[in-house]
Amino acid sequence: MDLPFYLEELDRRDALMVVDVPVDPHLEIAALTAMAVREQGPALLFRNARDSKHPILTNALASEGRIALALNHASLREFGNTAFNLLRQNPDPAPASSDSSDLDDAMEIVDEPPCQEHSLAGSEASFEHLPRITLWPGDAGPCLTAGVVVTRHPRTGRRNAGIYRLQILDNTRATLGWHPGSDAAEHFHAAEDMNQPLEVAVALGAPPAVLLAAGLSLPREVDELEFTARVTSSRLPMARCSTVDLLIPATSQFVLEGHALPGERALEGPFGNHTGLLSTPRPCPVLRLRAITQALDPVQPCIVAGPPPSESTWMAKAQEAMLRARLCAAYPEIRDIALPMEGIYQNFLFVTLDSDQRDPPNAALELLRCLSEKRELRRFRFLVAVDEFVDCTDVSQVFWRLGNCLDPDRDMVRIQGPLAPWHPSTTPGRGGKLLLDARAKPPAQPMPSHPDPHFTETVRRLWQTLRKR
Numbered sequence: 001m002d003l004p005f006y007l008e009e010l011d012r013r014d015a016l017m018v019v020d021v022p023v024d025p026h027l028e029i030a031a032l033t034a035m036a037v038r039e040q041g042p043a044l045l046f047r048n049a050r051d052s053k054h055p056i057l058t059n060a061l062a063s064e065g066r067i068a069l070a071l072n073h074a075s076l077r078e079f080g081n082t083a084f085n086l087l088r089q090n091p092d093p094a095p096a097s098s099d100s101s102d103l104d105d106a107m108e109i110v111d112e113p114p115c116q117e118h119s120l121a122g123s124e125a126s127f128e129h130l131p132r133i134t135l136w137p138g139d140a141g142p143c144l145t146a147g148v149v150v151t152r153h154p155r156t157g158r159r160n161a162g163i164y165r166l167q168i169l170d171n172t173r174a175t176l177g178w179h180p181g182s183d184a185a186e187h188f189h190a191a192e193d194m195n196q197p198l199e200v201a202v203a204l205g206a207p208p209a210v211l212l213a214a215g216l217s218l219p220r221e222v223d224e225l226e227f228t229a230r231v232t233s234s235r236l237p238m239a240r241c242s243t244v245d246l247l248i249p250a251t252s253q254f255v256l257e258g259h260a261l262p263g264e265r266a267l268e269g270p271f272g273n274h275t276g277l278l279s280t281p282r283p284c285p286v287l288r289l290r291a292i293t294q295a296l297d298p299v300q301p302c303i304v305a306g307p308p309p310s311e312s313t314w315m316a317k318a319q320e321a322m323l324r325a326r327l328c329a330a331y332p333e334i335r336d337i338a339l340p341m342e343g344i345y346q347n348f349l350f351v352t353l354d355s356d357q358r359d360p361p362n363a364a365l366e367l368l369r370c371l372s373e374k375r376e377l378r379r380f381r382f383l384v385a386v387d388e389f390v391d392c393t394d395v396s397q398v399f400w401r402l403g404n405c406l407d408p409d410r411d412m413v414r415i416q417g418p419l420a421p422w423h424p425s426t427t428p429g430r431g432g433k434l435l436l437d438a439r440a441k442p443p444a445q446p447m448p449s450h451p452d453p454h455f456t457e458t459v460r461r462l463w464q465t466l467r468k469r
Contacts, residue, residue: 001072001234002114002251003057003205003299009069010043010060017042024050025142030135033058033304037311045299052131057301061208062311067318070208072232080321083231084329087219087322106229106236113239113250114295115203121243121291126171129292130204130254133302136272140281143167143271146301147202147256148214149176150225150246151187154194159247160184161214161224163303166202166287167268175268175284176200176260179421180429183220188260188285197259199244200287205253205301207236212318217376225249243291253298257291274344275422276307308341316345323376327351331367338393346379346420350392353385355439355446365413368435372417379420380433387439389446401438411437 001009010016017036023029023046036044036059043060061067064076073079120129132142144166152159160183166174178184191198203210213228225247229236237250243257265283273279305312320339328334336352339345349371353364360366364385371377390397406412413435425431440446450456 002207006208015042019046022048025131025133030304037062037309055299056131057299062314076321080325083322084325104226107238110237110239110250115252115255116293117296119293125289125292127168138278139271140269145303147204148206150201151184153187154191163215172289174287175266176287192262197261201241201246201248202256203248203252206249210249253295255293258287258289260285273305313341340395347381349380349383350398351385352392355387364437365435378418382434384436405440406438
């Protein structure tokens with residue numbers, strides 16, 4: 001499902017608001033988007049952004065329903081099961097290549113792709129062609145936040161598609177904000193070791209499923225673009241870039257093509273982000289723009305990454321769905337898991353466990369320790385276990401149990417491990433984590449629910465009658 005068709009579906013479901021009044025891309029669009037997402041509002045299509053040749057789309061994936069729609073599933077839980085089964089059956093694939101002879105059979109090359117209806121090269125290729133969006137007070141400048149950045153390892157040929165912020169420095173340069181340890185960073189370091197430029201393509205307005213897949217924590221051997229096609233049960237049309245040897249989704253709205261030169265860095269930031277704090281400026285590789293191609297009437301998406309709730313934190317629900325399916329299959333005692341939005345991707349994991357009086361007293365903490373060593377969870381800082389009487393997707397219920405069932409001397413363990421770059425620590429990239437067992441402990445007995453469904457239904461109907469008076 002490409003972006004224009006996705007917008008038609010949102011409109012049909014009354015989940016799209018077209019904003020025709022003049023709005024400034026400098027701070028106003030982000031502020032309006034933050035208000036919309038806090039009210040669980042629709043996607044916003046700004047058709048009259050000041051000094052912009054093109055409409056700007058925000059809030060497009062800020063609900064479970066919209067994410068499931070983009071992924072071609074009825075629900076995120078269904079998507080999680082599909083993704084788990086797909087990854088479980090997937091053998092180690094051959095390296096992804098720009099050569100169509102190595103193209104996955106779920107993908108196809110398009111000779112006259114929509115993303116190349118119009119091309120700008122040489123001196124015409126300028127970031128001035130795109131809306132210059134600044135999100136928060138204190139930001140270092142305008143940036144692109146919804147670009148799918150495609151690179152390829154210069155030795156292995158393995159492709160990566162990730163979401164990395166681009167800070168626009170001038171008309172032809174932008175920082176590439178990938179973090180140490182990311183696949184794109186590995187590709188760039190390999191190219192530097194070979195003293196050669198790394199080819200880069202940035203797809204803006206890629207199919208929403210591609211955008212979501214690019215933000216997932218997938219096994220390193222899994223190609224995000226192939227995964228998109230297979231998990232959505234649809235063929236993904238691809239196009240060859242015009243100036244670099246890379247493939248990009250053919251229905252992207254814009255494609256930026258260029259190189260990251262070895263040894264070149266520029267300071268990125270500060271930027272406001274999901275922590276509610278300004279990021280620390282850091283040196284990043286630089287994209288040198290060579291060409292821009294675009295669709296006929298393109299729309300530029302923007303992800304407003306800010307304190308929860310935000311579109312970026314909603315997008316983590318796709319990762320939660322995949323993790324739920326995998327952990328519940330691997331550990332029979334796990335009933336459910338939740339990555340609360342307040343946890344911002346890598347802070348909190350809540351786990352609902354079956355209660356078994358025969359389990360050793362430290363069984364839950366040992367399970368949490370085991371989970372903390374999983375690849376997707378190794379940067380999480382707070383892992384909490386609750387019993388089956390608690391809905392772990394309800395943050396209020398989990399904190400209720402933490403306050404009433406946790407003895408810090410008995411039910412809490414501190415361990416050391418890797419952290420995300422933005423986590424505060426005296427040793428950046430590594431620090432302390434807490435494992436918390438908030439289950440009710442023997443001899444305490446949780447309050448039973450009403451055993452008779454008829455009683456529950458009778459009370460529900462009575463309450464509805466009383467409310468109408």
